[in-house]
Amino acid sequence: MPQPLIFDIKRYSINDGPGIRLTIFFKGCPLSCRWCHNPESLAPGAQKLYTARKCLGCGECVKVCPRQACQLSAEGIVTDVDLCQVCGACAEVCPSRASEISGRAYSIAELMAIIEKETPFFDQSGGGVTFSGGEPLLHTPFLLDLLMRCGARDIHRAVDTSGYGKTAELLAVAKQTDLFLFDLKLMDAARHQEFTGVDNRLILDNLRALAATGAQIEIRVPLIAGVNDDRPNLEQLAGFVAQLAGTRPRLNLLPFHNVAEHKYQKLDQSYVVAGMAAPTAESLQRAAEICSAHGLVVSVGG
Ligand code: SF4
Ligand code: SF4
Known part of the structure; x- marks a missing residue:
């Protein structure tokens, strides 16, 4: 089985699913969002x-x-x-x-040992492990193995995904996952391509297919002024989510903050923030109201 690289393992995380969590970040992502806070996650190699x-x-x-x-x-x-x-x-x-x-390779046994050390915190808080990235679906066989082992130990499992992966693999992962944190950014295909480097059709098709399985899903929307905080995008996005089959997902608005510049400097890359800004309080409130009006339960900030 190909061994992916891990670029971070975060303990005591409280923003990646319920309770106290251990978040494991896989390296490699098929998207290249202009606002990415983890530029070291994009390339699969060290x-x-x-x-x-x-x-x-x-x-x-x-x-x-x-x-x-x-x-x-x-x-x-x-x-x-x-x-x-x-x-x-x-x-x-x-x-x-x-x-x-x-970027460091870990064996399944090494990762399970790290995960199992955290189980007292999971048990006390209703937490668990979150697989994030990068894009964990780029490493489905490895991910599935970990998910099954965690499931056998009754550890809550969340997968944080862009949704850009093979549908069959996503549905296989769904059978071993308790909660998806599913990112939705832009509904217009051309703008999605412009800001993330890929078309959004596969992502939307995958979200429909995933919801139809009855999977528990939290939709995450990074809200960036000048990119996706406009009413047409939010109306379309909330309308799409509200019409999904299965359990209605919660929607989490994540305001963009310009905090990643030092990470780009570490990679000797430039971070172009032109045209992107943190949403104002008014814009955040308006976004929450638009999404709530579609019958969605909306939260702000993780
Ligand atoms: S710069 Fe560092 S990582 Fe690169 S070849 Fe030299 S010692 Fe190795
Ligand atoms: S020169 Fe700087 S980067 Fe190189 S070993 Fe010394 S402290 Fe580290």
Whole structure:
């Protein structure tokens, strides 16, 4: 079975499903949303991260690099991405964690051991494990194995997905999942393509198919002023959700915050926020009212 990389494991999470949760973030995503808060989640492979403000200028990384891929300059370490093989030698010797590697392979047994350590918190709070990303559906065989093992131990299982995956795989995952956190962003296909890099037809078809199974679903809408907080988009989105078969999903509005810039800097990528802004309080309230008017239970902020 192909082993995916994990870029983060977050303990005591309270925004990824009910109760206290352990959230496991898979690397790799078929979408590339312009507002993505986790740019390190997009590529499936390991990546070198560098934080200039943490760098001590000791040059240890330069000495150990087998490819002469990193050099010390007046601005700190400069890495030649064409030479770098992401071997991790620099991160191992870096005394300040200025150099890090994002993405580590874990075996199923390792992950289950990490999950099982958290069960006292799950039991006390009604929590469980959430598989997120990136896109967990990119790693369905691995994900299914974990879901089945958690199910056998009576651990609540949530899957946080963009919905952009093979329908048959999504429905197989649904049989082993207690709650889906399903992202919906834009209803207009062309704008969805423009802002996320993919068409939304597969996502909407998958959501219909998933709802028809009776799966428990929470719809998550990242609300970004200038992108998707307009009335036509919200009316269409709420109307679509309200007409889904099965248990009516709750809808969670997640206001965009411009907080990810430092993560893009770590990857030496630019973060273009032009045309995107946090919604105002009035805009948030209007969005909640539009969605509530379609009979949906709406919450704001996770
Ligand atoms: S990850 Fe390896 S190849 Fe890349 S800069 Fe660090 S030591 Fe060099
Ligand atoms: S080892 Fe770490 S602290 Fe030292 S120069 Fe390299 S990145 Fe900076």
